[in-house]
Amino acid sequence: MITKDEVEHVGWLARIEIDDADAEDYAVKLSSVLDYFGQLDEVDTEGVEPTYHVADVMNIFREDVVTPSLDQKDVLANTAAEKDGYIKAPRII
Amino acid sequence: MVYDNPDGVMIGLEVHVQLNKLNTKMFCGCSTKYHDAEPNTHVCPVCLGLPGALPVINRKSVEAAMKIGLALNCEIVEQTQFHRKNYYYPDLPKGFQTTQYDFPIVSGGKVVIEGEDGEHVVRITRAHMEEDPGRLMHMGTIEKSKGTLIDYNRSGMSLIEIVSEPDMRSPKEARRYLDKLRNILEYLDVFDGSLEGSMRVDSNVSIMGGQRVEVKNISSHKGAERAILFEIMRQKNLLRRGGKVVLETRHFDEARGVTISMRTKEEEHDYRYFPEPDLVPMRVSDWGPAIQESLPELPDTKRERFISQYGITGMHAKALTSDIRVADFFEIVASKADPRAAGTWVADVLRGELNYRNLAITSFTTEDIIEIIGLVVEEKITEKSAVDVIRTILDVGGSPMDVVKEKGLLKVEGDIVTQAVSESIVENEEAVQDYLGGTEKSLNFLVGQVMKKTKGRADARQARELLIAALKD
Numbered sequence: 001m002i003t004k005d006e007v008e009h010v011g012w013l014a015r016i017e018i019d020d021a022d023a024e025d026y027a028v029k030l031s032s033v034l035d036y037f038g039q040l041d042e043v044d045t046e047g048v049e050p051t052y053h054v055a056d057v058m059n060i061f062r063e064d065v066v067t068p069s070l071d072q073k074d075v076l077a078n079t080a081a082e083k084d085g086y087i088k089a090p091r092i093i
Numbered sequence: 094m095v096y097d098n099p100d101g102v103m104i105g106l107e108v109h110v111q112l113n114k115l116n117t118k119m120f121c122g123c124s125t126k127y128h129d130a131e132p133n134t135h136v137c138p139v140c141l142g143l144p145g146a147l148p149v150i151n152r153k154s155v156e157a158a159m160k161i162g163l164a165l166n167c168e169i170v171e172q173t174q175f176h177r178k179n180y181y182y183p184d185l186p187k188g189f190q191t192t193q194y195d196f197p198i199v200s201g202g203k204v205v206i207e208g209e210d211g212e213h214v215v216r217i218t219r220a221h222m223e224e225d226p227g228r229l230m231h232m233g234t235i236e237k238s239k240g241t242l243i244d245y246n247r248s249g250m251s252l253i254e255i256v257s258e259p260d261m262r263s264p265k266e267a268r269r270y271l272d273k274l275r276n277i278l279e280y281l282d283v284f285d286g287s288l289e290g291s292m293r294v295d296s297n298v299s300i301m302g303g304q305r306v307e308v309k310n311i312s313s314h315k316g317a318e319r320a321i322l323f324e325i326m327r328q329k330n331l332l333r334r335g336g337k338v339v340l341e342t343r344h345f346d347e348a349r350g351v352t353i354s355m356r357t358k359e360e361e362h363d364y365r366y367f368p369e370p371d372l373v374p375m376r377v378s379d380w381g382p383a384i385q386e387s388l389p390e391l392p393d394t395k396r397e398r399f400i401s402q403y404g405i406t407g408m409h410a411k412a413l414t415s416d417i418r419v420a421d422f423f424e425i426v427a428s429k430a431d432p433r434a435a436g437t438w439v440a441d442v443l444r445g446e447l448n449y450r451n452l453a454i455t456s457f458t459t460e461d462i463i464e465i466i467g468l469v470v471e472e473k474i475t476e477k478s479a480v481d482v483i484r485t486i487l488d489v490g491g492s493p494m495d496v497v498k499e500k501g502l503l504k505v506e507g508d509i510v511t512q513a514v515s516e517s518i519v520e521n522e523e524a525v526q527d528y529l530g531g532t533e534k535s536l537n538f539l540v541g542q543v544m545k546k547t548k549g550r551a552d553a554r555q556a557r558e559l560l561i562a563a564l565k566d
Contacts, residue, residue, distance in 0.1 A: 013363055015181050052174055052368045060373050061152035064115055067122030067137070075133045075141065075245075085132040086242035089183045092229065 002031045096209035098262045101301025102325055105259035106267060106317070108274060109293045111225060112157050112251035112283050119224050119251040120148030120191065120372075128288055132244035140224075140249030142187030148371055150175075154251040155198070155377055157283040158222050159384050161253055162199025164277050164391060165217050169381050173198045174374040175222075179365045183243055184226035192223035192254075194366045198377075204277070205393070206269045209262060215270050216258040225250035228290075247290070259297060259305075264321040267296065271314040272415070276392050279417045287453075298324045303331075303338025308352050310345045320345040324352050395420055403427050405436030412440040418454045419444065425459040430466040438466050438479075446483055461486060464493045475552050478502040501550060513546040514559045528564065536560060 004023045007030065011018040018026065072085055081088040113125055121139035138146035159169055176194035202217035227248040231238035255274065261267045271294065275286045286292055294311040298321055308324055311317045328338045343352040390398070392414045399410040399420075413423045413436070427435040443462060447454060465482055468474045474482070474497060485496045497503060517539050518525055528535040536557065543556040 009363075013179075013181065053370065053373050055373060057373050058376050060149060061155070062122070062149040064117050064151050064153040065122060066116050066124045069123045069135050069137050070141075072131060072134050075136055083242060085134075086230070086244055087133065087183075089229075089241045089243055091238045092183060092231070092241045 002027050002034065094210050096262060098209075100325065100329060101299075102262050103259035103297075103299050103305075104261040104264075104267050104321060105297040106257050106261070106270065107295040107297075108255045108257075108271065109225075109295075110161070110253045110255065110274075110278055110284055111288075111291045112154060112253065113285055113288050113291055114283055115151065115153050115157065115251060117151055118249040119151050119154050119222070120249055121146075123249065125250060127246035130246060132242075132246060135246040136248065140186070141245055142185075148191065150372060150375070151251065154222060155375065156380065156384060157251070157281075158198045158220065158253050159377065159380060160281050160283060160388065161255070161278065162202065162220055163381070163385050163388060164281055165199075165202035165204055165220065165255070167199035167202030167217060167220060169199050169378045170196050171378055172196065172374055172376050175369040175372045176366045177369050180363070182226075183241060184229050184248075186227065186245060186248060190224060190226065191369055191372070193221035197221035198375075204257075204270065204273055206266065206273050208266050208269070213260075213266065215260045215266075218256040218258055220253055220255045223252050223254055224248070225252045259299070264318040264325070267321050268314055268318040271317055273392075275314070276415055276417070280389055280391055280395075282389070296321055296324075298328070300325060300328050300332070300338070303328050304340045306338060306340070306352075307342045308345050309342060309355070310347075312347065316345065316347050319350050320352060323350060327352065399423075399436075403432035403436060405433055405440075409436040409440040412444060416454070422454050422459055426462055426466070429459075430463045431470055434466050434470055435462075438462060438469075442480060443483060446480075446487060450487060452487065456487065457483075461493050468493065468497065473497075473504060474502050475504060478504075501548065504550060504552060510543065510547060510551045510556060510559060513543045513551065514556065514563055516546060517542040518560070518563060525564065 004020075004027045007023045007026045008018060011023070076082045076085070076087065079087045112119075115125055117123060118125060118140055121137050123135050123137050123140055125135075127135040139148050162169060173193065173196045175191050177189040178192050178194070179189040181188055197219040198221060200217075200219040202220075204215045204217060206213050206215055225247050227243055227245040230242040230244070232240045232242065257270070261270055271292075275292060278284045278292075279286055284291060290312065294317050296308045296311060296317060297305050298308060299305040306324060306328065308320050311320050324343070331338055342355045344355050345352050396407075396410045396414045399405055399413060400407060405413075412419075414420045419439070423435060423439045426439055439462065443457060444454075447456060450456075462483075465474075465479050468482075469476055469479045478497070478500075481500065481502065482493050482496045485491065485500070486493065491499070521539060521542060524535040524538050528539070539560050540553055540556050543551055543560065544553060547556075
């Protein structure tokens with residue numbers, strides 16, 4: 001069971017403000033999602049190697065060769081605020 | 094002598110090394126040469142974390158990580174992979190950092206440093222690969238900032254985080270460890286320590302009776318020594334006043350030389366690490382033997398070789414091998430000049446003059462020092478004049494011979510000195526009588542007269558000997 005406090009904590013980690021009523025609501029809904037996935041815990045995985053990646057491939061590398069970067073104006077095209085070529089964000093503590 | 098570490102100081106360091114000698118970043122083809130560039134000009138959809146972008150691992154980053162691991166006597170892991178470390182902060186455009194978690198590429202090594210009581214082993218826990226975040230600039234001070242400016246040019250640069258065991262027992266040992274590490278990394282030619290932000294340090298400091306405190310944001314070796322020194326004093330004072338040292342993260346303020354509590358609410362499990370689905374696992378331990386084979390001669394081995402090959406002192410060998418550029422410089426000089434003289438002139442004199450002016454070895458040419466050593470060995474100029482020539486070249490410029498001629502530093506011929514000696518004796522009867530009467534000091538006066546007459550070009554020792562000989566007759 002997910003508690004309201006846990007919802008608020010996860011909200012804080014993602015820097016999303018969640019009001020009281022929503023937090024209650026999300027706690028119930030997230031609990032049901034987790035319960036659903038909980039069914040996976042019932043499978044006996046004794047002696048089975050963990051799967052770290054679904055594709056059965058390994059060692060995909062790139063050579064150390066420079067490719068062109070984006071133009072600064074394209075980089076900044078979608079930013080809410082900019083200053084002297086920098087992306088501007090609110091004050092960070 | 095055994096260092097008894099009265100306060101039970103334990104220091105462990107996490108050193109982030111930027112692989113800035115590679116051509117490209119860790120997961121994309123953006124150039125690593127952004128240090129003098131405009132902000133946000135060395136970025137692409139991958140290192141900006143744009144939707145749909147697909148990272149691919151730079152083979153050279155992996156090779157460099159393995160090189161570092163082997164040079165630090167680590168084991169290479171059988172299979173390794175990347176994880177996502179989730180935290181929400183504007184220096185990470187994706188909202189997570191691509192890093193390694195439970196399978197670091199190398200682990201279990203050691204570095205030998207010169208400790209408080211002789212050779213001291215610092216164990217290496219692990220070294221893992223991760224990407225560098227972007228760079229944040231606070232508008233104003235961090236405490237009273239009006240906003241934050243973000244430059245993602247650094248985002249996605251290859252970093253190797255080298256984690257040590259808490260084996261250092263003083264700020265000095267921490268500094269020595271960092272110096273040694275930097276030296277080894279430069280020998281490996283994977284990183285240029287002179288570039289800004291190329292080596293960043295987090296340190297864990299604890300003393301007897303307290304918990305471990307992490308100090309972040311240390312950007313230089315001197316800074317590390319100061320931050321740790323401050324932290325030890327702070328913890329000691331706190332305990333002495335009956336307080337408690339609690340587990341926390343503090344920020345080092347370099348300008349003020351103090352550490353400040355950061356009060357973070359995030360804990361390890363909040364990072365929600367999980368395997369990076371965009372990157373496939375790596376099995377590269379079979380590259381190990383070839384990489385081991387390709388490792389260059391490392392500082393300790395080079396030091397031993399310098400002693401045996403060139404017959405220089407251990408002190409000189411140590412000084413010369415503490416920087417790969419100086420070591421290479423010395424070898425060129427030693428191949429064309431008397432090796433022992435080269436040891437003294439490069440290790441003691443030239444390095445001293447360069448350090449005094451805060452200059453790198455590249456500020457002097459091997460040709461010039463070879464010529465200067467030649468002039469001294471052939472007794473064409475005095476050692477004092479040679480130092481003068483080095484200083485003049487550094488401060489004003491010019492070639493050794495130009496300086497020697499311009500300053501008239503060529504040792505004058507013996508007959509000129511002999512003449513100056515005879516003249517001085519004739520002209521200074523009083524001093525001569527004093528000296529013969531037992532006043533040793535008067536000899537100094539006479540030597541001074543000889544130097545004056547030869548405009549300082551005579552060798553003072555030679556003048557002295559000639560005077561003594563002349564006055565015996």
